[in-house]
Every structure is written in C-alpha cells, then in structure tokens.
Amino acid sequence: MRRRIEIKLIDDNSKRHTTFTKRRKGLMKKAEEFCRKSDSTAMLLIFSSSKNCYGFGHPEIDYVLDRYEADSSSAEAGTSAAGAVTEMETRIGDAVESGRWEEAVRGLGFDAFDQLTAELENIRRQVAALQTKFAAEGWR
Amino acid sequence: MRRRIEIKLIDDNSKRHTTFTKRRKGLMKKAEEFCRKSDSTAMLLIFSSSKNCYGFGHPEIDYVLDRYEADSSSAEAGTSAAGAVTEMETRIGDAVESGRWEEAVRGLGFDAFDQLTAELENIRRQVAALQTKFAAEGWR
DNA sequence: ATGGCTATTTATAACTC
DNA sequence: TGAGTTATAAATAGCCA
Numbered sequence A, B: 001m002r003r004r005i006e007i008k009l010i011d012d013n014s015k016r017h018t019t020f021t022k023r024r025k026g027l028m029k030k031a032e033e034f035c036r037k038s039d040s041t042a043m044l045l046i047f048s049s050s051k052n053c054y055g056f057g058h059p060e061i062d063y064v065l066d067r068y069e070a071d072s073s074s075a076e077a078g079t080s081a082a083g084a085v086t087e088m089e090t091r092i093g094d095a096v097e098s099g100r101w102e103e104a105v106r107g108l109g110f111d112a113f114d115q116l117t118a119e120l121e122n123i124r125r126q127v128a129a130l131q132t133k134f135a136a137e138g139w140r
Numbered sequence C: 001a002t003g004g005c006t007a008t009t010t011a012t013a014a015c016t017c
Numbered sequence D: 001t002g003a004g005t006t007a008t009a010a011a012t013a014g015c016c017a
Helices: A013-038 A061-072 A087-097 A101-106 A110-137 B013-038 B061-073 B085-098 B100-106 B110-136
Strands: A041-047 A053-058 B041-047 B053-058
Touching (some): A013 A053, A013 B013, A041 A061, B053 B061
8 A cells, every 4th residue: 555655856736735744743743752852952944835934942943043053153043933833833834834815715705704803813812811821820 | 672652851861862863863864854755945953962963954954044034023924824714714613622722732831822822813913904905805 | 872673653655535 | 625544664762782
C-alpha cells in the first residue's frame, strides 16, 4: 500500500499541501518533544507558500533569535512572537491556509457578517477568560 | 525492551545528552525533508547547553529570519486574510465544542495566551474590514 | 562519550468516506 | 474536499561492544 518514498518536491498541488500540513505538524511536535526532553534552546520557523507563519521556540522564539544574532552578530530581532504552536492556533492557521476566505466571505450577507464577528469576539473573550482562570490556578 | 516513553526532562546527564544528539539529528533530517518535499521556507536553530549552535534553513537561515522580522514589524497588513469563513466557523466551533480547546490551551504560558488573544482579535478585525469593504462595493 | 543493533513506538503516504 | 483509517516506513530508547 505504501512504498518507500523518495524525498523530492511533490509536483501535485493537492498532495504537496497535504504533506505540508502533516509534516509541519510532525515537525512541530518533534521540536517540542526535543526541547522538553533535553531542555534545549531551540526554535523552528515555517512559512507556507501562502505566507502563513508557524513557529515554535523554547524558551521563546525571540530568546533563541537573540542568541543567534549575538552569535553571528546579525541584525535586530523581531519583537512580536510567531505563530501556531497550540492546537487552537494550528486550527486557525489551517483555516486561513486553505486560501479561500475572502472568496467565501463575499457570499455572506451583511447580517451574517455581524454574526460571525460577534462569534469571533465571543471566542476571544473565552480565551481571555481561560487565561485568567488558569493563571488563578497557578498553571498546574 | 522498550516501553512507551514519557516526554519529560531527562534527569541523567549522560542519557540526556545521548537523546539530545539523536533527536537533534532526527529533527534536522525531518526539517530538511520537509523543505525538500513541500518546497517550504523554514528554519531550525538549536543551541546545545555547551553553546554549540546547530542550524538549518531553506533557502537560508537569514532569508527566513528576514521574513519573520518583516512579518513582525508589519503585522497589520490585513491582506493575508484567507480561508473560508464557514470552514473557519466550523473549525473553531468544533474545537470549542469538543472541549479539546481547554485541554490544548492549558499547556500555554501566560504570554502565549496574549499572543493567541491578539491573533483572534486580528482575525475579527479582518472580518470586520471585509464586511465594510464588500458593503461599499454593493455586495456584487 | 561513539557507534551500531533491535524491539517498539511514531510518523505518515495512500486510501476511504 | 477534508477528515479519518491503515499499512508501512522511519525514528529512537535501551543495550552492548
């Protein structure tokens, strides 16, 4: 069913994207496990062809970058952190990744927009609430 | 001979270093294959406890860093918005409903929460902007 | 430490719904 | 099409030279 696969560029767009998504997740997981097990300082940055950025860093991306720049005496570090590490972020990233947001959205009516916007705001609030809750629990 | 291993810090120095070396090689290989197969822009940086730096980048580390920094400084360009709204709603909805959200989110640190919240807010803003834009165009 | 060598766990390409 | 399943390939923890 499955033969040894050759490591070369996948021509078929659909297959390439499938592999991109699967391997991206695998890579992210490996990087995380690597840091957890060996307590290493490391970071991983990935840009999709549609410009989405996925990143992971331990202890933080910018910390690793600072060390790299200190090492190679390069330029300045970016300020804000990067992208998808959690499942939630990954889900959102994947949705954005599919590249048809604007198209699909055009079909909505004005009211549907209000509804969607409200929904997103609601989710944002829920996330904020969880942050508060977990902080109170001491991030066990 | 070998049981399922727990992903946690390895206390024994010798074993930790062995794992560090083995997994570092595996991670590098994966990153390389990932780039070769999906033609992605990505980079991986690892610092050993003895300050050694291991890195991989495609096409080059500095190229990926430049993009990261460009992204960070102009995080406002709402043009990167994409992805079907319906799909987005479904995905987010599923995550919230399945209850896996809280689980996934618990692993985040306080700062990561800020990041996620900001990301959600950014998406909400982009949706609102599209609403305005399409309304102005008369929903053709 | 270094470099194999399995026994197993993991990752994942191809396939299915 | 996207999400889930399965059969294999690949990674690697525990050992030993």
